[in-house]
Amino acid sequence: MIVIMGATGATGGATLRSLAALGTPSRALSRDPARLAAALDDGTLARTETVPADAADPASLRAAFRGAHQLLLTMANGPQQVRYELNAIDAAVACGVEHVVKISAPAAEPDSPVAVSRGHHLVEERLRASGIRTTVLRPYAFMQKLLLQAPGIAASGLIPSATGGARCNYVDVRDVGDAATEVLTRPELAGGAYPLTGGQAYSHPELAALLGELLGRPVHHLALSPSALHAHLVARAGMPDWLASHVVEIQQLAVARPEAPDGTFTRLTGRSPRTLEAFLGEHVHHFR
The missing domain is CATH 3.90.25.10 (UDP-galactose 4-epimerase, domain 1)
Structure with missing residues (x-):
């Protein structure tokens, strides 16, 4: 089972739709599953299990991750992003998740001039220390x-x-969802780091x-x-x-x-x- 965090966001929603188009089931997490379900088209909803969870509540994450083998980790940029993503990693470790696809950013470095990218670096470091196989997608600015x-x-x-x-560089978030779907459904791509541009x-x-x-x-x-x-x-x-x-x-x-x-998107898709x-x-x- 593939779990999608940030399912109400642009990247999570794009990945849900892309997975559903392939006929691949997934589990979408939301603080308000009914609202999420109402926002999905019928085809996507038919392939999606909507489950309540709150990134600020580790117990709810552990309950939502049970039985999952893969996790798409994509939380909205913001002051709480690092805390929420670290909560998700801890829950993934506790539940035996085998593969995490992390939506990161260019220049995710400890001394990056972009504060959000410094946060992504911290999350990537925690993933490396966790022992979970990790794939990193580094999209540039979203057209949206x-x-x-x-x-x-x-x-x-x-x-x-x-x-x-x-x-x-600009990239359409729908392409980010398509790239995430590729690395979630093709095991030979897991473990890499992929920049994404238009x-x-x-x-x-x-x-x-x-x-x-x-x-x-x-x-x-x-x-x-x-x-x-x-x-x-x-x-x-x-x-x-x-x-x-x-x-x-x-x-x-x-x-x-x-x-x-960069031609990575074309090589992936x-x-x-x-x-x-x-x-x-x-x-x-x-x-x-």
Whole structure:
């Protein structure tokens, strides 16, 4: 049995749908299983067992993990992420889980300039010490996160960033779910570490031009300092302080460590990743 933590989140939900499309059953954990079940399409729900569990409650995790052989560990970024994921690892060890697929991040290092990535490093270290076979997926920025800025872009016609002309990798979270499904269902892939990107990296000026072409009106890049971008994201996009800091940090990482697409996703799945053009075209109404 495959257990999905973070099943109500974007990556967990994408993995549930991908597993169901293959006919592979899974067990999805949620503090509110009825709400989770109501959000799933009929095909996914037919292959999914929804179980109550709370990442803050180790006893509930141990109950939910019983009989499981594999775990997808994907909790939302946030101040409690490390604590919740460490709880899950302890429960996995106690229940004899044999394989954990950890959704991590690029630059998951002890001295990473990205605070969230330092947390991922701590979780990976605990997994290594646990003795459980571990596969690590390292997706770059989710295309879906661009939607957080859509209202502000729609109102102002501006895309703010502190990246200058540096290019950033973007990956569709549905591709992350597909990659997770591959490593959960193909034992020969277990134990590796896999970066995940789209097929092309974009600078923010290039992103503005692409969005303007789709909208049929000009969209411009607004170049800001890191501190000004943080203030803009809090005041204009309504982001909490920690999330605005995270956005600034990953943009500064792209400046310090130039990003380029990687072919790992295609090697895992046998197909090309979804494109940013297709994603924005699918969601262009959010930017109008």
